[in-house]
Amino acid sequence: MNTIQTITExxxxxxxxxxxxTIMEVCGTHTHAIRRHGIRQLLxxxxxxxxxxxxxxxxxxxEDIALALALAKLPNVTLFCFGDxxxxxxxxxxxxxxxxxxxxxxIALSPLDALAFAKEHPAREVVWYGVGFETTTxxxxxxxxxxxxxxxxNLSVFSAxxxxxxxxxxxxxxxxxxxxxxxPGHVASITGADAFxxxxxxxxxxxxxxxxxxxxxxxxxxxxxxxxxxxxxxLINAYPRVVKPEPNETARALxxxxxxxxxxxxxxLGMIPQSGLSLLPEHSKYDAVKRFAxxxxxxxxxxxxxxxxxxxxxxxxxECPLFGKVCVPQHPxxxxxxxxxxxxxxxxxxxxxxx
Amino acid sequence: xxxxxxxxxxxxxxxxxTIDYGGTTRRASVRLLPDVAIGDCVLVHAGFVIxxxxxxxxxxxxxxxxxxxxx
Ligand code: SF4
Numbered sequence: 001m002n003t004i005q006t007i008t009e010x011x012x013x014x015x016x017x018x019x020x021x022t023i024m025e026v027c028g029t030h031t032h033a034i035r036r037h038g039i040r041q042l043l044x045x046x047x048x049x050x051x052x053x054x055x056x057x058x059x060x061x062x063e064d065i066a067l068a069l070a071l072a073k074l075p076n077v078t079l080f081c082f083g084d085x086x087x088x089x090x091x092x093x094x095x096x097x098x099x100x101x102x103x104x105x106x107i108a109l110s111p112l113d114a115l116a117f118a119k120e121h122p123a124r125e126v127v128w129y130g131v132g133f134e135t136t137t138x139x140x141x142x143x144x145x146x147x148x149x150x151x152x153x154n155l156s157v158f159s160a161x162x163x164x165x166x167x168x169x170x171x172x173x174x175x176x177x178x179x180x181x182x183x184p185g186h187v188a189s190i191t192g193a194d195a196f197x198x199x200x201x202x203x204x205x206x207x208x209x210x211x212x213x214x215x216x217x218x219x220x221x222x223x224x225x226x227x228x229x230x231x232x233x234x235l236i237n238a239y240p241r242v243v244k245p246e247p248n249e250t251a252r253a254l255x256x257x258x259x260x261x262x263x264x265x266x267x268x269l270g271m272i273p274q275s276g277l278s279l280l281p282e283h284s285k286y287d288a289v290k291r292f293a294x295x296x297x298x299x300x301x302x303x304x305x306x307x308x309x310x311x312x313x314x315x316x317x318x319e320c321p322l323f324g325k326v327c328v329p330q331h332p333x334x335x336x337x338x339x340x341x342x343x344x345x346x347x348x349x350x351x352x353x354x355x
Numbered sequence: 356x357x358x359x360x361x362x363x364x365x366x367x368x369x370x371x372x373t374i375d376y377g378g379t380t381r382r383a384s385v386r387l388l389p390d391v392a393i394g395d396c397v398l399v400h401a402g403f404v405i406x407x408x409x410x411x412x413x414x415x416x417x418x419x420x421x422x423x424x425x426x
Binding site: 003007010029082108109110111112113135136138139142145146186189190215216219222223226227230232234236238240241242243244248250251254341 | 358359383384386387388389398400401402403405406407408409410415416419420422423426
């Protein structure tokens with residue numbers, strides 16, 4: 001008998017007699033891997049997997065996207081971003097559309113691409129559009145540190161970075177409907193496993209850090225179901241070959257040297273206190289919003305997009321009336337349909353539009 | 356964007372490593388994990404090496420399953 005079968009059977013045994021149990025994953029790569037491996041089909045009926053706010057593209061507020069668009073429209077600016085951000089719509093515009101109209105927007109495989117470009121083009125104002133959680137913030141900090149070290153004056157950063165723990169606290173309070181948490185393996189490889197101890201300790205939720213292979217996901221789910229059954233929530237590191245208990249200290253020191261927590265708006269979820277990162281005041285000359293004196297943009301909520309409910313795990317993507325009809329990956333209305341890590345896009349790709 | 360890929364460090368020159376992904380090579384910064392050596396198996400994310408990977412996979416799954424039994 002193979003390992004997958006063994007673990008699947010053990011999950012079925014552990015789940016027997018449990019009421020409907022909801023496990024949330026908060027990592028876009030998990031969302032994608034769970035669909036790709038068909039994990040949901042391997043679980044008993046009373047174990048439900050939902051996607052939380054783990055896709056950085058999906059949670060970037062329209063207000064922030066509007067600011068990025070405003071930066072890209074400035075005549076002397078070259079805006080670098082991750083490829084996923086290109087197609088995220090804000091109203092009728094996206095960075096991709098601005099690019100086709102002549103704006104200088106470039107996809108970076110590494111944030112350091114922006115620094116190399118800035119050195120080669122001293123007459124351009126180069127802006128790095130930083131999005132993402134603990135897995136990408138250190139990259140932006142390293143970019144800034146190297147820009148400072150190399151005395152590069154034409155580089156700044158627009159930070160839409162977010163942090164996971166406070167968002168989870170806000171989201172998983174009482175009556176969240178979520179019973180256990182599958183913690184993001186790559187975030188934990190930077191923050192250290194211990195950063196997720198608050199889940200069992202403060203919120204009484206079983207938590208398991210998981211990798212991305214089918215066996216790894218299933219072992220983590222087995223641990224969660226077992227803890228749910230025994231009523232003893234704890235934190236299990238089911239990805240120890242990559243995740244250590246303590247953080248990546250170099251990364252943490254860099255982030256602390258450049259960023260400070262701030263309140264942040266999450267798309268579909270609203271303002272979550274101290275869940276974003278802005279540049280420390282002493283580094284404000286590297287802050288693109290200040291450098292170009294941009295005004296905050298108020299974006300009215302206008303369509304029937306249910307992204308907020310999807311991100312909270314309240315509904316399945318297929319329950320959104322726009323899913324697969326007007327909102328498809330080729331023409332996304334909400335951000336969850338843009339990135340392959342978004343819950344709606346993952347559903348569309350692996351489970352078809354017709355369900 | 357969160358996708359991280361495992362590879363092996365082939366060359367290190369100052370802050371930049373050349374990573375071997377089973378035949379294809381790419382460069383990545385070791386700025387976030389300076390303490391690496393040639394031959395290390397590492398996780399690379401958006402152009403940066405972010406963590407070392409312990410190679411011993413099979414044994415780990417066994418150990419995890421035992422750990423779960425004790426929950
Ligand atoms: S299907 Fe589209 S509009 Fe509906 S929740 Fe998903 S991304 Fe938003």
